[in-house]
Amino acid sequence: MDAREAAPWQIGSDDAITTRMGAMILPIGVVLIAISEIFHPAREDPMDFPAVFEEYAQSNVWTTAHLGEYCGFLLLPGGLVALYYSVSARPGVGAGLAPFGFAAALTTVASFTVLQAVDGITLR
Amino acid sequence: MDAWASAPAPQKTAAFAAAEVARWTEIGMNSLSYFLARLTLFLYGLAIALGRVYPRWVGLMAALSGAAFMYDGAVVVAYAPSIVKLMGLLLLAVWAFVMAALMWCNGSRRRSARLGSTPTESAQRPASTR
Numbered sequence: 001m002d003a004r005e006a007a008p009w010q011i012g013s014d015d016a017i018t019t020r021m022g023a024m025i026l027p028i029g030v031v032l033i034a035i036s037e038i039f040h041p042a043r044e045d046p047m048d049f050p051a052v053f054e055e056y057a058q059s060n061v062w063t064t065a066h067l068g069e070y071c072g073f074l075l076l077p078g079g080l081v082a083l084y085y086s087v088s089a090r091p092g093v094g095a096g097l098a099p100f101g102f103a104a105a106l107t108t109v110a111s112f113t114v115l116q117a118v119d120g121i122t123l124r
Numbered sequence: 125m126d127a128w129a130s131a132p133a134p135q136k137t138a139a140f141a142a143a144e145v146a147r148w149t150e151i152g153m154n155s156l157s158y159f160l161a162r163l164t165l166f167l168y169g170l171a172i173a174l175g176r177v178y179p180r181w182v183g184l185m186a187a188l189s190g191a192a193f194m195y196d197g198a199v200v201v202a203y204a205p206s207i208v209k210l211m212g213l214l215l216l217a218v219w220a221f222v223m224a225a226l227m228w229c230n231g232s233r234r235r236s237a238r239l240g241s242t243p244t245e246s247a248q249r250p251a252s253t254r
Contacts, residue, residue: 019231023224030220053143057129079224080168086227087168087175089234094175094183101167108164111157118153123146124125 015085022082029075036068056124066120073112077105159194165216166190178226182219189215 041059044051056062084102088095128139165186173183192212 016231016234019227019234023227023231026220026224026227030217034217049144049147050140053125053128053140053147057125076220077164079220079227080164083168083172083223083227086230087171087177090176092174092176094171094173094177097167097171097174101164101171104160104164104167108157108160111153111160115150115153115157118146118150123143123150 015089018082019086022079022086025075025082026079029072029079031072032068032075033072036065036072039065039068062124063120066116070112070116070120073116074109077109080105162190162193162212164190166194177230178223182222182226185215185219185222189219 039061041055041062044055046052059065081102084098084105087098125143128136128143131139167190169183169185169187169190171183172178173180173187175183189212192208192215195208
């Protein structure tokens with residue numbers, strides 16, 4: 001057996017469970033973002049600031065909608081972390097690329113945290 | 125926005141300018157955040173397409189969705205409706221559900237394989253790692 005084919009074994013790890021958790025988290029994240037977007041005010045042209053500020057100021061669910069969006073954006077990379085473990089299971093070009101995707105996913109979470117702080121809290 | 129909406133007339137201009145600064149900061153952050161999200165999707169798509177765990181077409185779907193988003197984000201740094209963006213969003217939603225189904229099957233298969241091979245693997249593992 002090729003030594004590289006042997007699955008890395010760590011105490012307490014079970015990448016099959018991680019993969020299945022990711023399989024549940026990924027669609028939940030998408031659904032949560034979609035539901036939050038439904039409640040996000042979107043009647044006015046977003047680049048018409050006076051009109052859109054008026055609309056946003058009247059929204060009663062502004063913070064809740066952004067909190068929902070943020071939770072969705074946290075769940076999506078959660079699913080991608082699980083996918084990283086799954087893709088890395090077999091050696092090859094895919095496994096070599098996966099850590100870069102993983103790093104980009106973590107950076108995206110950090111960026112969305114700042115975005116939601118500005119959009120959901122500061123702007124309001 | 126709340127401060128601007130409830131400000132007395134003499135303070136409206138200053139409150140609007142403050143809200144405008146926050147809005148442009150948000151638009152800039154939005155552009156960068158989505159660019160990163162698209163880059164992530166693109167990299168994952170390539171990893172899946174070039175890997176040996178999942179079907180190649182699922183990876184290509186994610187890479188295409190990421191590339192469409194990246195193109196849109198690079199061209200438009202503002203909130204504007206776009207057919208490329210809409211296509212990218214639809215592809216992303218479909219991809220997430222297809223990927224979830226494949227991940228679930230893959231996880232179940234690997235768990236079954238692991239449980240089936242546990243006694244042999246345990247016997248081969250060094251005592252220090254048990």
